[in-house]
Amino acid sequence: MPTTTVCFINQKGGCGKSSSTYHVGGALAAAGRRTLLVDCDPQGSLSQAFFGSAAVETLPARDTLAAVFDPAAVLDSPARLAVPTGFERLSIVRANQSLAPYNRPEPDREGLNQFLLRDALADVTGYDLVLIDCPPNLYLASWNAMLASDHVVIPVPPEDFGAQGLRVVHQALAHASRLNPRLRLAGHLVTRYDGRLLVHRAYEQKLRALYRDTVFEAVVPEASAFKVALACRTPVSHHAPGSKAARVMAAVGEELLARTAGGGVETDGMKQTSVG
Numbered sequence: 323m324p325t326t327t328v329c330f331i332n333q334k335g336g337c338g339k340s341s342s343t344y345h346v347g348g349a350l351a352a353a354g355r356r357t358l359l360v361d362c363d364p365q366g367s368l369s370q371a372f373f374g375s376a377a378v379e380t381l382p383a384r385d386t387l388a389a390v391f392d393p394a395a396v397l398d399s400p401a402r403l404a405v406p407t408g409f410e411r412l413s414i415v416r417a418n419q420s421l422a423p424y425n426r427p428e429p430d431r432e433g434l435n436q437f438l439l440r441d442a443l444a445d446v447t448g449y450d451l452v453l454i455d456c457p458p459n460l461y462l463a464s465w466n467a468m469l470a471s472d473h474v475v476i477p478v479p480p481e482d483f484g485a486q487g488l489r490v491v492h493q494a495l496a497h498a499s500r501l502n503p504r505l506r507l508a509g510h511l512v513t514r515y516d517g518r519l520l521v522h523r524a525y526e527q528k529l530r531a532l533y534r535d536t537v538f539e540a541v542v543p544e545a546s547a548f549k550v551a552l553a554c555r556t557p558v559s560h561h562a563p564g565s566k567a568a569r570v571m572a573a574v575g576e577e578l579l580a581r582t583a584g585g586g587v588e589t590d591g592m593k594q595t596s597v598g
């Protein structure tokens with residue numbers, strides 16, 4: 323089975339990109355999929371979720387994703403960067419602040435290499451899925467992730483879409499798909515949903531009306547179980563198997579597999595329906 327690569331993108335901070343990558347990754351590994359997580363964010367949140375901040379911040383750049391972006395380290399083996407997380411079938415390429423200097427704000431400027439991540443991942447085998455966690459911007463790291471991916475997931479909290487700038491995200495996807503024609507939208511994933519809030523219920527409906535079947539049926543609730551699992555450095559699938567939070571993440575993982583197998587949506591078409 324060929325590897326399916328999925329990036330989690332949104333320029334809005336705190337919308338649940340890292341949390342979704344972490345817990346969906348755990349759910350897919352628990353369901354038997356060999357999963358590689360790639361931390362593509364200089365904040366290193368995904369890496370810290372497994373190993374803690376001190377261990378991640380002190381990692382030498384050569385052991386992190388920065389090695390892929392460093393012109394002096396081109397001969398390094400990308401496969402060496404993938405390390406076990408301690409959970410079966412779940413590995414990670416870690417990142418820390420050493421990635422920051424490479425995350426240039428104008429990714430399509432001449433001279434910047436937009437395909438470093440794609441080329442590095444081409445040498446990495448033995449995984450069913452690669453999930454890439456992106457920073458809250460559309461700079462060179464996210465750009466590399468889009469050009470390395472088959473599918474994109476856009477985590478969206480059900481709040482003011484205007485402030486979230488989804489239009490810019492959709493435009494970036496359309497732009498990236500010209501350089502990476504296999505890029506498809508797996509879907510918008512509603513995150514941090516609180517069904518007690520009228521505003522959340524209204525925005526969820528609005529999102530579904532606007533983006534129709536590109537919105538995941540599964541919805542990630544705002545739940546302390548995710549935070550507790552994270553604090554224990556364990557995806558919720560493994561921290562509290564059988565819990566409601568674990569079941570939700572298993573459903574998101576299954577739906578992601580179905581959506582990627584089904585082909586997803588042309589990213590170019592999203593520009594027309596974008597708001598915000």
Ligand SMILES: Nc1ncnc2c1ncn2[C@@H]1O[C@H](COP(=O)(O)OP(=O)(O)OP(=O)(O)O)[C@@H](O)[C@H]1O
Nearest residue numbers: 334335336337338339340341458514543544545548
């Ligand atoms: N469904 C959820 N329920 C409860 N807490 C959540 C949920 N999703 C995310 N959080 C918490 O919200 C904070 C931000 O989430 P997360 O780090 O996943 O966002 P992000 O989009 O990756 O942020 P950034 O843009 O900084 O990378 C974290 O403390 C996380 O634990």
Ligand SMILES: [Mg+2]
Nearest residue numbers: 339340363367
């Ligand atoms: Mg994050």
